Amino acid sequence: MSQHRKRVGSVFILAAVFALSACNQAVEGQPGQQPMPDITFHPCDELPPDAIHAVGLDVRPPERDDTDVPRALGCGYLSNDPNYGITIAARAETFDDIESSDRFNVLRETKIGGRDVLVSDFRGGSACTVSVAIEPGILEFMIGYSELEDFTTVDEACDQATKVATALAPYFPDHL
Numbered sequence: 001m002s003q004h005r006k007r008v009g010s011v012f013i014l015a016a017v018f019a020l021s022a023c024n025q026a027v028e029g030q031p032g033q034q035p036m037p038d039i040t041f042h043p044c045d046e047l048p049p050d051a052i053h054a055v056g057l058d059v060r061p062p063e064r065d066d067t068d069v070p071r072a073l074g075c076g077y078l079s080n081d082p083n084y085g086i087t088i089a090a091r092a093e094t095f096d097d098i099e100s101s102d103r104f105n106v107l108r109e110t111k112i113g114g115r116d117v118l119v120s121d122f123r124g125g126s127a128c129t130v131s132v133a134i135e136p137g138i139l140e141f142m143i144g145y146s147e148l149e150d151f152t153t154v155d156e157a158c159d160q161a162t163k164v165a166t167a168l169a170p171y172f173p174d175h176l
Helices: 003-023 049-054 095-100 154-171
Strands: 063-067 072-080 083-091 104-112 115-122 127-134 137-144
Touching: 049 154, 083 154, 095 104, 095 115, 095 127, 104 127, 104 154, 115 154, 127 154, 137 154
Parallel strands: none
Antiparallel strands: 063 072, 072 083, 083 137, 104 115, 115 127, 127 137
16 A cells, blocks of 8 residues: 555545534533533644654645534544654534543543643544643644554554654644
């Protein structure tokens, strides 16, 4: 399989996982539900292009991937070295949402740039998410893995997602 087709496949897989992660959420306005926080930070607009270039995520212009329920502003990037796609998304979810969700298997808790972080495997074994706590939600770094990808295990995908999040930590906003 050509490298281009693998990267394009990675982006489609991540976009599908990103969209599916939104499908399991309760709809705003249901009785007893807290209103969704307003997320205004968009990684496509707010992360500096030179920082994205320094991490090697500039194979093509970023691709927007936004959802409304819950509010998530996502941006897909591609890398050539190694070959992979990553979605970086500001999401109106909390650590409690992730920990209590059956969509994620939390692998570990850590810190990046002084902020609390959850490293999780998306159920079904398709993607690693590194979720950084930034009020009022999380900044999520998601990399897919499979036997057809350059990252074949959750550990490889999580290591790379953690590296990207760590490199971009100086550019984390104070508020999403």
